[in-house]
Amino acid sequence: VKVLVVHAHPNPDSFNAALFRRAVESLTAEGHDVVAVDLYAIGFRPEMSAEERARYETDDPVVDPQVAEQIEHIRTAEAMVFVYPSWWSSLPAVLKGWLERTMVPGVGFILDTRTRKVRPALTQVRHIVGIATYGSPLIYLKVVNDNGRRVLSRALRLSTGPRTKCTWLSLPSIDTSTLEKRTAFLDKVDSTMRGLR
Amino acid sequence: VKVLVVYSHPLETSLAAAARDRVMKGLADGGHDAHLIDLYAEGFDPLLSREEHANHLAPPSTKPDDVLRHAELLAWCEALVFVYPTWWSGQPAMLKGWFDRVIIHGVAWDLPPNTNRITPLLRNVRRIVAVTSHGSKKWVNALEGEGGKRVLSRTLRLLCHPLTRTTWLSIYDIDNATEKSCTRHLDRVERRMRTLGKWR
Numbered sequence: 001v002k003v004l005v006v007h008a009h010p011n012p013d014s015f016n017a018a019l020f021r022r023a024v025e026s027l028t029a030e031g032h033d034v035v036a037v038d039l040y041a042i043g044f045r046p047e048m049s050a051e052e053r054a055r056y057e058t059d060d061p062v063v064d065p066q067v068a069e070q071i072e073h074i075r076t077a078e079a080m081v082f083v084y085p086s087w088w089s090s091l092p093a094v095l096k097g098w099l100e101r102t103m104v105p106g107v108g109f110i111l112d113t114r115t116r117k118v119r120p121a122l123t124q125v126r127h128i129v130g131i132a133t134y135g136s137p138l139i140y141l142k143v144v145n146d147n148g149r150r151v152l153s154r155a156l157r158l159s160t161g162p163r164t165k166c167t168w169l170s171l172p173s174i175d176t177s178t179l180e181k182r183t184a185f186l187d188k189v190d191s192t193m194r195g196l197r
Numbered sequence: 198v199k200v201l202v203v204y205s206h207p208l209e210t211s212l213a214a215a216a217r218d219r220v221m222k223g224l225a226d227g228g229h230d231a232h233l234i235d236l237y238a239e240g241f242d243p244l245l246s247r248e249e250h251a252n253h254l255a256p257p258s259t260k261p262d263d264v265l266r267h268a269e270l271l272a273w274c275e276a277l278v279f280v281y282p283t284w285w286s287g288q289p290a291m292l293k294g295w296f297d298r299v300i301i302h303g304v305a306w307d308l309p310p311n312t313n314r315i316t317p318l319l320r321n322v323r324r325i326v327a328v329t330s331h332g333s334k335k336w337v338n339a340l341e342g343e344g345g346k347r348v349l350s351r352t353l354r355l356l357c358h359p360l361t362r363t364t365w366l367s368i369y370d371i372d373n374a375t376e377k378s379c380t381r382h383l384d385r386v387e388r389r390m391r392t393l394g395k396w397r
Contacts, residue, residue: 046290050207097290144351147344
């Protein structure tokens with residue numbers, strides 16, 4: 001399976017980065033075709049530029065070569081794995097920006113000019129996996145809603161089609177988590193990645 | 198009412214820009230004290246850096262200048278108005294980055310030692326208003342879970358005064374909107390801004 005792994009954390013020594021590396025290792029060990037993207041490491045810009053926004057509805061919406069490269073990865077991916085820390089009960093800005101800048105019309109979805117309806121364009125994606133860490137406890141997440149998860153498991157899934165499977169691995173209360181809990185979570189990431197079909 | 202308006206859109210020709218102008222007009226007509234932060238115009242950097250992340254529990258005085266300036270405005274205002282387009286069922290990365298970098302420890306919340314429950318610091322904020330637009334229809338957004346709405350009405354509100362009211366002024370299905378429906382939306386925005394108060 002061709003897997004695109006997207007990671008967004010500023011610190012390469014963080015636990016989140018360890019989760020990213022473990023996910024990539026496990027997928028590679030299983031013989032998957034893995035493309036690993038560390039958004040902070042490649043210096044990806046989160047904000048959509050004025051030129052990109054102006055060209056969004058045209059036939060040629062891609063301005064930045066870095067975005068074009070990401071679109072290449074997206075077009076061939078059969079599974080997408082997102083490894084990120086939940087900030088503000090949502091995605092980090094750089095990951096949100098990755099969605100906005102790469103999933104332009106023709107890549108993420110097709111805007112039918114005749115019916116003015118949106119059709120999914122990522123139907124080759126069969127699996128979306130989220131690996132997220134949270135500072136807040138689970139109860140708080142239930143109250144405010146896990147909005148980052150919804151963006152990926154619902155908004156993005158509308159572009160991949162209803163048959164896309166979605167798996168979510170979350171580690172809440174990371175500030176007070178124990179070493180055992182974190183180790184167990186790493187193992188869970190490992191087994192999930194090995195089981196990816 | 199002292200109002201902080203946070204606006205995020207790269208183009209001056211957009212509906213969001215028109216909404217921003219109507220928000221400012223409505224607030225001025227209503228006699229409110231308004232301050233505008235235009236994130237794209239001031240070239241705000243939405244990327245939380247490695248240093249900022251590593252020092253996120255440090256006192257606010259050690260933060261970068263742009264964060265400090267915005268933090269002062271946050272401590273001053275009584276109402277927060279966000280003007281932005283909804284992209285991928287949430288705030289644009291620019292605005293999300295403003296949250297990541299400015300709504301931080303010591304500014305918006307405090308984390309007592311050995312807990313994972315935060316205490317709110319934005320007690321001065323009594324009103325949160327979102328002025329936004331959605332490309333897709335309302336039921337599609339309902340299906341997607343309205344992530345952006347929850348970020349403001351729940352995550353942010355939990356850091357404000359316990360009686361904070363939130364208002365959602367949005368136009369849906371903008372891909373197929375007519376000039377008439379846009380005008381109606383903008384008129385409603387201006388009207389609501391003019392009469393903005395603690396309770397309404």
